[in-house]
Amino acid sequence: MAKNQAPVIRLEDYTPPPYLVDRVDLDVRLEPDDARVASRLHARPNPDGGRGEFFLDGEDIELVSLELDGVPLPRSDYRLDDDGLTITSPPDRAFVLDISTRIDPSANTQLMGLYRSNGxxxxxxxxxGFRRITFFPDRPDVLAVYTVRIEARKSDAPILLSNGNLVxxxxxxxxxxHFAVWHxxxxxxxxxxxxxxxxLGHVADTFTTASGREVALxxxxERGKEDRCDYALQALKRSMRWDEEAFGREYDxxxxxxxxxxxxxxxxxxxxxxxxxNDKYVLASPETATDTDYANIEAIIxxxxxxxxxGNRITCRDWFQLCLKEGLTVFRDQEFSSDVxxxxxxxxxxxxxxxAHQFVEDAGPLAHPVRPETYREINNFYTATVYEKGAELIRMLKTLLGDGGFRAGMDLYFDRHDGTAATIEDFLACFAEATGRDLTHFKLWYRQAGTPEVTATGRYDAAAKRYELTLEQSCRPTPGQPTKEPLQIPIVFALIGPGGEEIEAPRTASPNVNGNLIELASPRETIVFEDLPGKPVPSLLRGFSAPVKLNANLSGDDLLFVAREDRDAFNRWQAVQTLATGILVDAQAKFATGDRPDLDPRFVDSLRRTAQDGDLDPAFRxxxxxxxxxxxxxxxxxxxxxxxxxxDAGEWLRGLLGTRLGGELRDIYSRLGTNEPYSPDAESAGRRALRNTAMTxxxxxxDGDGIALVERHxxxxxxxxxxxAGLAALTRRPGxxxxxxxxxxxxxxxxxxxxxxxxxTIQATVPTPEALPRIVDLTKNPAFSLANPNRVRALVGAFAAGNATQFNRPDGAGYRFVADxxxxxxxxxxxxxxxxxxxxxxxxxLEPARRAAAxxxxxxxxxxxxLSRDTTDIVQRSLE
Structure with missing residues (x-):
């Protein structure tokens, strides 16, 4: 094992906790550098667990006293080390453990456990993090009822909050x-x-649940920022109502x-x-927050x-099941945002x-399954794979089972597992039972890493009026998984006739086609559609029905046809993206060799039609x-x-489009430049998005006119x-x-x-050689602090993630800066x-020179x- 590297934790090694804690009574007495925590744990042997020692996690806390059933525990009856506290001979019955600990909140720069920042x-x-507050079996499958008493100086902390209801x-x-007790x-x-x-200051409101109960919100x-909370408060109320209507879940x-x-x-x-x-996902006003900020606040609330x-009423049995709460909840918030x-x-x-995030993760050394089978540091698995790909798995499940089957499975899951710590197996079993579907094959998505690639090849026989669609799936090796098995991939599709008409229920004998859904479960399958009077263009993976990379043998003409005729808005957008990607891939190769690329005028005409189509949602345009x-x-x-x-390829194409679509873009800019009062609603935000895209x-x-326009903007x-939007456009051309x-x-x-x-962030993402020296200077600005995560992410994180040319400078200076x-x-x-x-x-x-520098x-x-365990884990996996 490398130095500072944590031991490997394996899913297959899971065992139930030997002792359960049914009730926790906490008494927390706060002082800036001397907080005292008295915890009373009502524990008992787990009938489903083994016997033996009782281990309680603890980290960076001082043990002050320890009693078992009211009697001080002799030093010979427990062990204390850097990882926690072990009761060597606990009773074989229910017992009460009283633990007193001391911590220094002001010294806690890790911001895990109990810390004090900005007062x-x-x-x-x-x-x-709970193990940094008191000794406890700090694992998700130990569930307890908590009563918490908080005491502090009124002058220091007039507001005292904890979980549950104030009693x-x-x-x-x-x-x-003064004190407050929460239960x-x-x-x-x-x-x-x-x-x-x-x-703290606060804003308040109420919400009446579907059953008529009033909830205080x-x-x-921070005082003085109360006027920026209204949007978050209204988003909360919309969320509460939506969950009642969409999932039947009422607040409790x-x-x-x-x-x-x-x-x-x-x-x-x-x-x-x-x-x-994080206050960036709560505070908003038109003067301080962008439309993107408002949308993020709504989604994250x-x-x-x-x-x-x-996640709460039903939690996860162990951290390997993290996607069970995070992926599922991301899917729910995506559905909410889609509805509102x-x-x-x-x-x-x-x-x-x-x-942009998960596919990149799948393609690199940090690739891992949605449910990993091993980890060293769990903090490093709050990833795009667990969250975003985890949500895609839930979406595929809904596609496969239909709306009714999905809702029936969710209802059974809520009913059966309320108040428990569940697993992926528990979750999928509810859907299998509710619908009668065998989900054994689908479960492979949870344990196989990597982004599958689906190749689609179509062939039309005019004489036989037959269209054959061959689908093949593959997946490249990922760390620890050199070979891959075929997955169950739901492909929502349509066949579009020569006149743009959608062919309803095209006739096929394939058992893997159900209406507009193909279930690709084998490495290769050919589906034959009969009685088609003309050659169709397939619209595949509609709505992005599976997290795969699709390679279809569609010509440029086919893609332009889809972009113009497809009824599926996602595939219309994807067709344009596919065309633009091909143009940019071609162009970057020519820029790398000093050549000049060309641009197909039909692509420009396609964008022109979209830009001018007033029947389309401005946000979509x-x-x-x-x-x-x-x-x-x-x-x-x-x-x-x-x-x-x-x-260089991107700058070339944007500049060329700005020139060739100039008239249409100026028309958009001027028509949408109304003086209507600002509103963060989706329709208004869509108009601003289109206008700002035209300006960019x-x-x-x-040219001078374009820059002058941005300055006025x-x-x-x-x-x-x-x-x-104006600042971003200006800074792309320093001067x-x-x-x-x-x-x-x-x-x-x-x-x-x-x-x-x-x-x-704006300065961190300027893609010019002058950017890095400016960023280094900004780290010396009095407004910058390495102690504030938001500020570090805003400058250094934005540079590393959003400034590809300068982070990946050929001289390696970008890598050195971030490493420092x-x-x-x-x-x-x-x-x-x-x-x-x-x-x-x-x-x-990367190409060899940059690769060596990185x-x-x-x-x-x-x-x-x-080096910390967190960072050691990432760097070792990156180098393996």
Whole structure:
């Protein structure tokens, strides 16, 4: 084992806990550098577990006292080490364990467990943070009912919050101290425990459930920011109503509280009844938040609320089952967003995210199954594979079973497993029982890593009026899985006739075709469609019905036909993306050799039709006019990637489109430039998205008129969406105009941390050689701090993930900069360091010189003494 590397944890080694804890009584007495935690655990032997010693996890906490059934436990009856506390001879009956611990919240820079930042006490216990508060069997399958008493100085923390319902408050006579007692009647694992205390403002509302019960709602924030909470509060109420209507799930406590804090490692956390959020996903106003911010707030508020049933009421048995709560809940929040916004546009956005992050993960050294079978550090498995691909598996399940079958399976799952810690097997068994379907083959998706590739070849026999569609599937090796088995892949399809008509229920004898669904379960299958009077064009993988890469033998004419005629909005968009990808792949090869590429005018005409089609959703038109990203092209190439050539190709195509579509783009810009009051609703956001896309393409021409347009756009903006769009377009062409706008933006928002994060990010993603020296200088700016995760992600994370040319500089300076930051952050906040390091995940796909430079930095990190387990895990897996 490498130094500092954690031992391998294996799914096959799972054993039930030998002891259960039915009730936990906590008494937490807060002081900035001396918090005392008294825990009373009502424990008993597990009838389904073994006997022997009782191990309680504990990390970086001081044991003050220990009693068993009210009697101090002799030192000879327990062991204490760096990993926890072991009771060597626990009773073979129910017993009570009293544990007193001491911690220093202000010194906790890891932001795991109980910490104090910006004057606020906060906890983060997922995945293994509760052990940094008190000794406890810190595993998801130990569920207990919690009663929590919090005591603090009123002047320090007038607000005292925990899980569940508030049952008692009071003052401590003769002191400035007060207390609050919270009780959560629903058994939960320790990772869902939460405590927040501080001097916070709040906004309040109520929600009446379907059964008529009134729930008190509140969002707590730093004082002075209460006016930015309304959108989040309304999103919460929409989420609560939607879950009742879509899944039959009603909220179950008397109160639901959200707290927004500025120093937080994650986006948000679903603690029962007390969700803790990174404040960037709560606070919003038209002057400070973009349309994307508003959409993210709505989706993440919904996601954490939906966890109340998929994660809290039913939790996961062990961390290998993480996708059971996260993938399922991502699917639920995607469905919510699709219902309250535009379903086609939301689906396109979800797939863009999946391909940009999860497909990249699947193609590199950090690839792993949706349910991994081993891990060293669980914090490193909160990944796009677990979340986004996990959601795609749920979506495929719904496609295979139909809406009714899926709802029946979900209802059975909720009924059968409420109050338990479940597994993927438990989940799938409910759907199999509810529908009579054998899901044994489908389960392979959970244990096989990699992105499957489906090749589709069509052949039409005009004389026989027969169309043959041959489908083949394959999957490349991934770490630890050199060979792959064929998966069960649902392919939603249609055949489109020569006139654009959709052929209803084309006749076929194939048993694997059911209506508009093909179930590809073998390595190769040919499906024969009869009695077709003309050659059809297949529309395959509609709605992106499976997370696969599709290679179809469609000609350029076929793709243009699909882009124009397909009734499936996703496939219309995908056809344009496929054409643009081919153009950009071709162009980057020519730029790499110094040649000049060409552009098929039919592609431009296709975009022109879309841009001018007023019957289409403006947000959809904006998506069609947005080219594939540089990471999309790098993923398509797969090996010997030259980021500079890819970037040059993208700049060339955007500039050419800005020129050739100039008239249509100016018309869009001017027609949508109304003075209507700002609203974050989907329709208004779609109009702004289309207008800003038009402006960006016009600016890409580089001519004076385009730049002048962008300058006016920035100056005249009355909302953050338009202001940021103008700033982003200006900074892509460094010069006086960009510098003036950056200076203006800083002066406007220098006292607003969340908006200042945007200022850092804009500069981090400028794709020019001057960017890196500027970024290094920004790390010395008084507004930058390595102690604030949001600020580090805004500058360093954005640079590594969103500036392909400069992170992958041929001289290796981009890699050295990020490696230096990783090493600087690692000792204080290992989770943050490990996540920054994941930017190196595609290093093996680079051309040889860059590949060597990236590997050198990874090895430099790996050689550092005292490297955390989190970072050691990522760097070792990256190098294996």
């Amino acid at each position: 606020v006490y906060c906890t983060q216990c997922e995945a293994e 008692e408050t009071g003052d401590i006579p003769g002191s400035d101290r 959560d009647p629903f058994p939960k694992p320790s990772y869902l425990f939460a405590l927040v205390a501080g001097d 509140a969002i707590y924030v 406590l008397d109160v639901f509280n959200i707290v927004a804090v500025s120093d937080f490692n994650m986006g948000a956390m679903e603690n029962k009844g007390l969700n803790v959020f 919904a996601h954490e609320y939906f966890h109340n049933w998929t 916004r535009s379903r086609p546009v939301e689906r396109i956005g979800d797939v863009r995210t999946l391909k 904006a998506q069609v006019l947005t080219l594939p990203s540089e990471s999309d092209i790098a993923r398509e190439l797969g090996r010997d990637v030259d980021p500079d050539a890819i970037h 393409l016009l600016a890409a021409t580089g 920035y100056r005249n903006a009355d909302n953050m969406t338009d202001r940021m 006086a105009a960009a510098d003036d706008a950056l200076a203006d933006f800083f002066e406007r928002y220098r006292t607003d941390p969340l908006v200042l994060d945007k200022w850092f 930051i990783v090493l600087a952050v690692d000792r204080a906040n290992p989770q943050l360091a490990a996540r920054l390091l994941s930017a190196f995940r595609s290093w093996r796909s 590997e050198a930095e990874l090895r430099r990190i790996a050689a550092r003494d005292g």
